[in-house]
Amino acid sequence: MPDSAEIESLVIKSVQMLAKDFEIDALTEPTTDSLLYGEGGPLDSMALVNLVADIEDALHEEYSVNVTLTDEKALSAKRSPFRSIANLCNAITERMPK
Amino acid sequence: MKSIVITGTRKGIGKSLAEHYLAEGWQVAGCSRGESSISHDNYRHFSLDVSDELAVVAMARAVKSEFGGVDALINNAGIASMNHAILTPADTVNSVLATNVTGTFLFCREMAKLMRRKKSGRIVNFTTVAHPLNLEGEAIYAASKAAVESLTRILSREFAELSITVNALGPTPIDTDLIRGVPEGKMDALIQRQAIRRLGEVRDVINAVDFYLRPESDFITGQVIYLGGVT
Numbered sequence: 637m638p639d640s641a642e643i644e645s646l647v648i649k650s651v652q653m654l655a656k657d658f659e660i661d662a663l664t665e666p667t668t669d670s671l672l673y674g675e676g677g678p679l680d681s682m683a684l685v686n687l688v689a690d691i692e693d694a695l696h697e698e699y700s701v702n703v704t705l706t707d708e709k710a711l712s713a714k715r716s717p718f719r720s721i722a723n724l725c726n727a728i729t730e731r732m733p734k
Numbered sequence: 735m736k737s738i739v740i741t742g743t744r745k746g747i748g749k750s751l752a753e754h755y756l757a758e759g760w761q762v763a764g765c766s767r768g769e770s771s772i773s774h775d776n777y778r779h780f781s782l783d784v785s786d787e788l789a790v791v792a793m794a795r796a797v798k799s800e801f802g803g804v805d806a807l808i809n810n811a812g813i814a815s816m817n818h819a820i821l822t823p824a825d826t827v828n829s830v831l832a833t834n835v836t837g838t839f840l841f842c843r844e845m846a847k848l849m850r851r852k853k854s855g856r857i858v859n860f861t862t863v864a865h866p867l868n869l870e871g872e873a874i875y876a877a878s879k880a881a882v883e884s885l886t887r888i889l890s891r892e893f894a895e896l897s898i899t900v901n902a903l904g905p906t907p908i909d910t911d912l913i914r915g916v917p918e919g920k921m922d923a924l925i926q927r928q929a930i931r932r933l934g935e936v937r938d939v940i941n942a943v944d945f946y947l948r949p950e951s952d953f954i955t956g957q958v959i960y961l962g963g964v965t
Contacts, residue, residue: 689847693847702788702791704791
């Protein structure tokens with residue numbers, strides 16, 4: 637099971653790869669504070685779809701854990717898990733199998 | 735080698751489609767609730783319920799690691815319920831919707847995740863002429879396939895940016911287990927409503943699926959073809 641530093645590293649790596657694929661200059665050197673989706677965030681819905689799928693895939697490939705980020709909780713959350721890298725890391729940690 | 739996922743491959747049209755694409759040199763991943771009825775070096779079977787989200791996700795991951803991805807998906811698995819609405823229990827409604835709608839959706843979602851990496855893909859969903867013909871006694875089956883047609887049209891738009899086409903095929907009655915319980919008189923009346931009045935054959939289905947899967951069909955999406963001239 638990945639710890640919080642490993643989750644952060646996996647998310648940042650995924651965002652960097654996505655930024656390269658989608659040519660998103662604002663995310664070529666992402667940090668935990670980087671905004672992702674929503675007001676001021678550089679991702680459009682298609683880029684977000686790809687990022688979520690990439691991260692779910694990477695979590696399974698590297699740590700053999702199945703995490704679904706697009707559950708009912710994510711869709712109804714007041715603070716979107718996709719707002720920033722920090723939010724996304726928290727959402728992943730919350731969804732880790734117990 | 736190209737790879738294809740086909741649901742409902744234990745018998746009927748699904749089995750014939752799997753055998754056809756194996757003969758054409760594809761790698762085929764199939765599934766059904768029961769064990770495999772196909773033995774071939776390039777065939778991999780998964781025993782699962784298509785509406786079981788975790789099982790479908792696990793199958794997609796196995797297809798990715800064993801085949802390196804997927805080029806096409808045929809959502810063939812389906813169940814029918816032929817009964818008057820007043821005599822149809824809620825359990826039947828739920829199981830038809832689970833297999834035909836939820837199952838089709840889950841496979842579209844999970845296989846699209848694999849196809850997006852190749853930036854190309856073909857999805858063919860199965861509908862039925864029972865929907866446009868408004869066949870009495872098939873309310874739930876036809877309604878479930880109306881939902882599949884709607885999914886097909888909307889997913890064709892959502893997946894277009896990923897260069898994945900999503901189309902549907904609506905066969906006429908074909909001599910399979912699905913229609914074995916239908917009285918002969920009712921079947922004849924149904925066939926009379928087609929422009930071309932005969933039972934469908936598996937080759938008719940294969941021909942239309944082949945058309946959707948052709949590389950040249952990359953500008954064909956969101957379409958529904960009914961066989962036999964039903965409109």
